[in-house]
Amino acid sequence: MIRVENLVKRYDGITASNHLTCRFERGKVTVILGGSGSGKSTLLRQLTGLEKPDEGAVYIDGKDLNTLSRKELFEIRKKMGMLFQGSALFNYMTIFENIAFPLREHTKIADNIIKTIVTMKLEMVGLRGTEHLMPSQLSGGMMKRVGLARAVVMDPTVIFYDEPTSGLDPISTGVIGKLIQDLNKTLNITSIVVSHDIDSCFKIADNIILLYYGEIIANGTVDEIRNSTDERVKQFIQGAPEGPIPFARTAKNYLDEILYD
Amino acid sequence: MEIASSLGRFTLYRIQVLGRSGIFIFTAILQAFLPPFRISRLIKEIEFIGSKSFLIVFVTALFTGMVLGLQGYYSLSQFGAEAALGVMVALSIIRELGPVLCALMVSGRAGSAITAEIGIMKITDQFPALEMMAVDPLKYVVSPKVVAGIISLPLLTAFFDLIGIAGGYLVGVNLLGVSEGAYIGKLATAVTFRDIYGGVIKSLCFGLLITWIATFMGYTAEATTEGVSRATTNTVVLTALSILIVDYILTSLLL
Numbered sequence: 001m002i003r004v005e006n007l008v009k010r011y012d013g014i015t016a017s018n019h020l021t022c023r024f025e026r027g028k029v030t031v032i033l034g035g036s037g038s039g040k041s042t043l044l045r046q047l048t049g050l051e052k053p054d055e056g057a058v059y060i061d062g063k064d065l066n067t068l069s070r071k072e073l074f075e076i077r078k079k080m081g082m083l084f085q086g087s088a089l090f091n092y093m094t095i096f097e098n099i100a101f102p103l104r105e106h107t108k109i110a111d112n113i114i115k116t117i118v119t120m121k122l123e124m125v126g127l128r129g130t131e132h133l134m135p136s137q138l139s140g141g142m143m144k145r146v147g148l149a150r151a152v153v154m155d156p157t158v159i160f161y162d163e164p165t166s167g168l169d170p171i172s173t174g175v176i177g178k179l180i181q182d183l184n185k186t187l188n189i190t191s192i193v194v195s196h197d198i199d200s201c202f203k204i205a206d207n208i209i210l211l212y213y214g215e216i217i218a219n220g221t222v223d224e225i226r227n228s229t230d231e232r233v234k235q236f237i238q239g240a241p242e243g244p245i246p247f248a249r250t251a252k253n254y255l256d257e258i259l260y261d
Numbered sequence: 262m263e264i265a266s267s268l269g270r271f272t273l274y275r276i277q278v279l280g281r282s283g284i285f286i287f288t289a290i291l292q293a294f295l296p297p298f299r300i301s302r303l304i305k306e307i308e309f310i311g312s313k314s315f316l317i318v319f320v321t322a323l324f325t326g327m328v329l330g331l332q333g334y335y336s337l338s339q340f341g342a343e344a345a346l347g348v349m350v351a352l353s354i355i356r357e358l359g360p361v362l363c364a365l366m367v368s369g370r371a372g373s374a375i376t377a378e379i380g381i382m383k384i385t386d387q388f389p390a391l392e393m394m395a396v397d398p399l400k401y402v403v404s405p406k407v408v409a410g411i412i413s414l415p416l417l418t419a420f421f422d423l424i425g426i427a428g429g430y431l432v433g434v435n436l437l438g439v440s441e442g443a444y445i446g447k448l449a450t451a452v453t454f455r456d457i458y459g460g461v462i463k464s465l466c467f468g469l470l471i472t473w474i475a476t477f478m479g480y481t482a483e484a485t486t487e488g489v490s491r492a493t494t495n496t497v498v499l500t501a502l503s504i505l506i507v508d509y510i511l512t513s514l515l516l
Contacts, residue, residue: 050389074395081393088390091381102394160393 001026008055009042016042018214029184029191031201034211040194049073078106081151085163087143089135096131099150121149141172161193165200177204282477292400293408302405310371311413317366322421325358326428334437347444348451350429355422355460361508363421364467368500372475375406376496379479380489407472414468415461459515467504474500
């Protein structure tokens with residue numbers, strides 16, 4: 001289980017995480033939802049230890065991530081998997097080498113067993129037969145699936161998904177969503193998904209945390225979020241152009257700017 | 262006042278960058294000596310920096326040696342000292358032109374490519390991906406390149422020296438009629454261990470310098486296409502200038 005307590009992160013005076021407190025349960029898919037600039041990715045980077053918070057703490061199985069040495073952090077990361085928004089496959093390696101990479105780095109498993117594991121993971125994402133291809137020969141959706149295969153190759157206990165469905169066609173979105181759910185159920189792991197895709201989020205989530213300008217404005221089950229009376233939550237879910245969440249960024253008076261500047 | 266303060270800011274910023282780059286290269290070299298040792302990565306990098314530079318070094322060395330043969334013959338013949346052509350070509354190449362030209366060629370070919378490669382890895386989140394897979398990006402990506410640079414440059418320089426001297430021989434002996442015995446014989450007695458040692462020291466330093474600048478520029482490049490393009494240009498300019506400046510410093514120390 002992952003616990004976040006009073007997390008604060010600021011960049012050049014902008015508060016990207018404003019005293020965030022929440023928890024991510026084992027065996028559940030938790031989706032961190034929010035618009036652009038709401039602080040979703042910042043929260044994700046702090047959850048993974050890629051960035052340190054200015055205040056507060058992230059606890060993974062009771063251990064404060066930011067007090068750990070690099071070696072201890074790496075030990076924890078061996079049990080983590082992450083699917084990056086752009087897949088982050090190594091472009092100089094074949095698909096097989098990409099997926100086998102964590103196994104080769106951290107285990108002494110024999111080559112024939114590695115081959116079997118990679119084949120199983122590729123079968124899971126429906127891409128068996130692409131082992132010899134380079135990442136540049138795959139489509140965006142296929143790369144995401146390979147990224148997912150690589151993320152789960154070490155059988156992690158926590159998987160982070162950064163915008164797993166952005167830029168994908170509806171079928172690929174459905175496939176990735178189903179994979180996230182299946183993995184979560186079969187492995188009984190903690191799944192944390194960062195997304196702004198409402199539809200797929202409602203389909204895969206057990207819990208949803210809605211962020212707005214670095215603050216949590218809603219935290220609950222899918223039904224609780226769907227039935228929320230908070231106007232900001234309603235506007236976000238419905239994608240309404242008018243509401244308490246402004247579309248335009250705060251700037252000086254529009255009339256003043258066009259008339260007097 | 263304004264000029265003084267901006268000059269101060271600029272100087273402080275440059276000193277900070279220099280300090281950061283010092284810590285960066287120190288850590289990268291230190292990591293190279295700590296297990297796990299990535300021999301296959303190192304061999305791959307030596308192939309990229311070293312083996313793939315053979316052709317460009319060969320052509321540069323051959324024509325440099327040939328030009329030196331022509332110019333040397335023209336100058337020496339005015340004093341009737343054509344027999345010293347071999348020594349002149351060899352000493353010019355071993356002590357100065359070999360290490361410097363070889364380093365300039367490698368920096369143009371491999372240095373810019375290293376910066377671009379690391380920059381693109383940064384843009385495409387491959388560094389955080391390595392971090393998330395519990396692999397230190399500095400150790401995995403940077404250390405093998407730096408060690409490969411330090412190993413490859415002296416070997417390439419030795420190759421440059423050989424081809425350069427052969428180029429001088431080709432022009433001097435085969436085209437201009439200098440005695441073969443004079444060219445080769447005097448060469449063996451006039452070139453001392455100190456000359457070769459100086460060239461090796463220089464090429465070791467240039468190997469470190471090229472990979473240091475190239476990897477640091479890539480590692481600190483802004484994660485945009487424009488940022489990577491700027492970093493690549495900076496690598497080419499900075500390595501070329503640094504090679505010439507460090508060459509002067511090393512020559513004055515080694516003489």
